[in-house]
Amino acid sequence: MVEKHTALTVAQEQLKIASEKLKLDRSMHALLAHPKRSLIVSVAITKDNGEKAVYTGCRVQHWDARGPFKGGIRYHPNVTLDEVTALSMWMTWKCAVVNIPYGGAKGGICCNPKEMSKGELERMTRRYTSLLYEFIGPYRDVPAPDVYTDSQTMAWIMDTYSQITGYSVPGCVTGKPISIGGSEGREQATSLGVVVCAREAAKLLGMKLKGSTVAVQGYGNVGMNAAKIAYDMGCKIIAASDSMGGIYNPNGLNPYEVQEHKTKTGSVAKFKGSKSVTNEELLELKCDILIPAALENQITNTNADGIKAKIISEGANGPTTPEADRILHEKDIVLLPDILANSGGVATSYFEWVQNLTREHWTVEDVNRKLEDKMVRAFNDVHKISVKEKSDMRTAALMLGVGRVAEAIKTLGLWP
Numbered sequence: 379m380v381e382k383h384t385a386l387t388v389a390q391e392q393l394k395i396a397s398e399k400l401k402l403d404r405s406m407h408a409l410l411a412h413p414k415r416s417l418i419v420s421v422a423i424t425k426d427n428g429e430k431a432v433y434t435g436c437r438v439q440h441w442d443a444r445g446p447f448k449g450g451i452r453y454h455p456n457v458t459l460d461e462v463t464a465l466s467m468w469m470t471w472k473c474a475v476v477n478i479p480y481g482g483a484k485g486g487i488c489c490n491p492k493e494m495s496k497g498e499l500e501r502m503t504r505r506y507t508s509l510l511y512e513f514i515g516p517y518r519d520v521p522a523p524d525v526y527t528d529s530q531t532m533a534w535i536m537d538t539y540s541q542i543t544g545y546s547v548p549g550c551v552t553g554k555p556i557s558i559g560g561s562e563g564r565e566q567a568t569s570l571g572v573v574v575c576a577r578e579a580a581k582l583l584g585m586k587l588k589g590s591t592v593a594v595q596g597y598g599n600v601g602m603n604a605a606k607i608a609y610d611m612g613c614k615i616i617a618a619s620d621s622m623g624g625i626y627n628p629n630g631l632n633p634y635e636v637q638e639h640k641t642k643t644g645s646v647a648k649f650k651g652s653k654s655v656t657n658e659e660l661l662e663l664k665c666d667i668l669i670p671a672a673l674e675n676q677i678t679n680t681n682a683d684g685i686k687a688k689i690i691s692e693g694a695n696g697p698t699t700p701e702a703d704r705i706l707h708e709k710d711i712v713l714l715p716d717i718l719a720n721s722g723g724v725a726t727s728y729f730e731w732v733q734n735l736t737r738e739h740w741t742v743e744d745v746n747r748k749l750e751d752k753m754v755r756a757f758n759d760v761h762k763i764s765v766k767e768k769s770d771m772r773t774a775a776l777m778l779g780v781g782r783v784a785e786a787i788k789t790l791g792l793w794p
């Protein structure tokens with residue numbers, strides 16, 4: 379039977395599994411299952427043609443027991459409150475897994491950014507920021523980029539927040555351009571973490587990273603940079619895809635040339651010397667490492683059995699359903715879960731925030747060294763739990779993340 383999952387049912391199921399394994403009492407499970415605050419806003423703008431338009435936006439702040447809320451902002455036609463709630467929960471666990479002092483949040487606007495001009499996107503971003511103003515800030519909730527938002531979006535948020543406050547507040551947002559307080563290495567950080575995790579897993583399996591074949595679903599910030607980093611470490615990138623289609627070449631693709639092609643044509647599709655594959659076919663290609671780096675619910679009980687990769691390193695949030703997790707575990711495929719594998723982005727966001735609050739600027743070498751250190755430590759923490767519990771890496775990561783958050787809530791107690 380085909381599973382009927384949304385991102386939120388997946389997140390709730392994962393929380394249930396972790397709560398049972400951790401033997402959390404029912405009331406703690408209930409606390410963790412509900413976000414602290416969900417805001418819905420109507421983002422009104424004047425379009426380029428003079429007409430008015432209203433977009434529905436939201437910001438979900440899940441838990442902040444370990445520090446200020448932290449999480450990306452997504453612009454996509456399928457954004458819903460449920461999806462953003464799931465993403466906010468994953469942020470809470472992820473910050474705890476990689477052990478940074480943040481809680482979890484996520485935001486989104488239901489819109490089609492591909493059909494909007496730069497001016498419209500700027501006005502929408504600024505209006506959205508003004509509507510959230512009282513609830514965000516460097517000590518409250520610190521947004522970052524996600525699907526179809528980027529460093530320019532973050533610059534508009536910082537400027538709007540700073541103009542309303544009356545002085546420059548670089549720490550109100552991360553993933554900014556370097557010229558206004560962004561961190562060296564932030565753009566590639568999520569992808570570096572994804573590849574470092576795959577490298578650590580390969581070591582455990584006795585596999586060499588050099589020469590390993592890699593397929594990447596989604597060729598945006600995370601997927602493209604992961605392909606380039608893996609290529610630079612000696613992997614062979616055999617397939618890549620985006621929302622317009624996929625490409626395959628068993629002899630290897632040069633990800634830098636694929637990027638140039640995408641910049642020129644808007645898609646990886648029809649890259650010279652490659653065969654075309656669908657996104658579904660890409661997931662089932664014979665390869666050593668599969669990197670899903672697009673959207674949720676891509677690996678389900680309908681295709682998990684066909685997956686041939688030895689390692690899956692989740693760049694995307696929520697690409698795999700719980701039933702697919704079970705199938706992959708039975709097939710001895712090592713799945714490195716999102717809350718571990720893609721936590722390099724938020725870890726480097728944390729470094730950016732620390733630099734902003736202390737008015738420092740670190741070198742890229744410093745940032746990447748600190749990032750590798752955090753990723754390897756988190757990988758080992760999760761792996762130790764998976765060995766002790768004889769569980770897959772997802773269950774182990776959830777136990778670590780959920781356990782740390784539950785401990786913080788218990789220690790703080792509930793006010794009043």
Ligand code: NAD
Nearest residue numbers: 525526568596597598599600620621672693694695720723
């Ligand atoms: P992005 O907007 O830069 O890229 C998304 C890519 O996915 C694009 O190439 C798009 O064409 C492609 N895509 C969209 N729908 C697709 C489909 N149905 N099939 C195949 N490809 C499709 O976004 P991003 O920042 O790279 O985020 C990608 C994923 O990584 C998301 O799940 C996001 O939540 C997660 N993530 C991002 C970061 C970050 O630092 N940007 C950090 C952690 C997790």
